[in-house]
Amino acid sequence: MLIDAMYPKSFASDNHAGVHPDILEAMTTANQGDAPAYGDDTWTAAFAEKVKEVFGPEAEGFAVLNGAGANMVGLALTLARRYDAVICADSAHIATHEAGAAERLLGVKLMTVPTEAGKLRPSDIESRLGGLGNPHESQPAVVSISQVTELGTCYSPDEMAALAETAHAAGLRLHVDGARLANAAAHLGCDLKTITADAGVDVFSFGGTKNGALAAEAVVVLDPSLSGAVPFLRRQSLQLASKMRFISAQLTALLTDDLWHRNARHANQMATRLADGLADIPGVTLAHPVQSNAVFATLPHAVTETLRRRYLFHYWDETAGTVRWMTAFDTTPEHVDDFLDDLRKAAATHL
Known part of the structure; x- marks a missing residue:
């Protein structure tokens, strides 16, 4: 169904909104003259520094083109073996709305769990750990949650920390689909670091497109042992943009002067x-x-x-x-x- 003059305002998705004027201005500024391609530019360097400022000195940020791509790169970092599996809610975007990308592109099994209001609990993780070490079963390697969940609910910092503790105790990593991470932080009244680095998250996506950007998402890695693989996985996943400066400029604008927070x-x-x-x-x-x-x-x-x-x-x-x-x-x-x-x-x- 096309949006035209008969629809005064779409309530179908925040993806339907336009681009915030401050982000358009940032892109216009980045449009002055030539710049090296594939992220070897000053705007991408500035974005990398902004990520460290917001999420902590060990955080590494990598701009990508879309949310599904961000999830695939982020999950690929945490899956080292062909028999690894991902524990997630049965409502998770990676399980319901990415056309089987995780299964097709990563060759991974999704261990879905029925949830209340879209939120995993530590006991849900534990319920999928019974096959650890059993060669007849896929081996859980990562827990993936959505923040905000697909049902519009938010994990508190304590809830996220409990999930991270449970995952890490079992030798698993915690991945966050943060397509609406800004909305979660705004609802919880906290900064972005509180529900990522401080909560024990290993890798997450930071969504810009649903929060006023044109086409800008990021993979943010908090476990230093994982970041070295991102450039290769990003390229292999077709998420390395040639004119990266225009994506980086948007993300930096979102993270500057709390624009992400005001919008969300x-x-x-x-x-x-x-x-x-x-x-x-x-x-x-x-x-x-x-x-x-x-x-x-x-x-x-x-x-x-x-x-x-x-x-x-x-x-x-x-x-x-x-x-x-x-x-x-x-x-x-x-x-x-x-x-x-x-x-x-x-x-x-x-x-």
């Missing part, structure tokens, strides 16, 4: 405004806690279909009538209030 906090606030506005609408209930810029709601199909004639959004579970509404850095209070008004009208018509 605003998106989260708009989701909270939307969720709060549902309270007086009959037949509409929240399906999951609102802890980021995602609102999951369950409502009658007739109401949903009426609303979808004007707004772009998707079913999450069509059988149950659950939909997902996403807000972004450029969602305004007026966008939310207009959406709620139309939802009230649709509910009044069909209920």
Whole structure:
């Protein structure tokens, strides 16, 4: 379905938003003259230094093109053997929305675990460790979690630290799909380092595209023993951009003067405004806690279909009538209030 003038604002994904003006300005600045390719430029060097400033002196940042690519490079770093496996939630993006990339490209088995609200617990990790040392079974090598989860929920720093401790005690590493890491930190009221380096994470992706960037993601390595392989894996995974300066400039802009936080906090606030506005609408209930810029709601199909004639959004579970509404850095209070008004009208018509 194409977005055109009939859709006043998309609530389908924060990927649908445009580019933040500060990021466009950073790209314009990087567009002055020539520069060496493949990351041998001053903008990429500046990004590497900014990563150390934000995440700690041992952190190594590598710009990539997209989130799935960031996950594949990050996971590849942690998988040393052909029989390794990844423990993840059954709702994890790597298991549900990356077209089997992990299995096809990495040849890895995903050991999925049913979860509540998309969050793994230490006991979930332990439940998949029974085959360690058994030559008849794939061997868990890494735990992968999403922060924010696919259900819009967030791991607290203590929850992440507990997962890291459990993983490390079993000889596993902890990988984080951080496509919306900024939204998690904004919700938790902490900096990015608190839920990565300080929590015991080994490698993670830092998402920019969902937070105001054009096409900019990063793999950040916190375990120094892993970083040397990134340049080779990034190239092999087709994630090494020729004009890297334009990606690096975006990521540096996000990490400068807390732009990442301002964008994510605003998106989260708009989701909270939307969720709060549902309270007086009959037949509409929240399906999951609102802890980021995602609102999951369950409502009658007739109401949903009426609303979808004007707004772009998707079913999450069509059988149950659950939909997902996403807000972004450029969602305004007026966008939310207009959406709620139309939802009230649709509910009044069909209920």
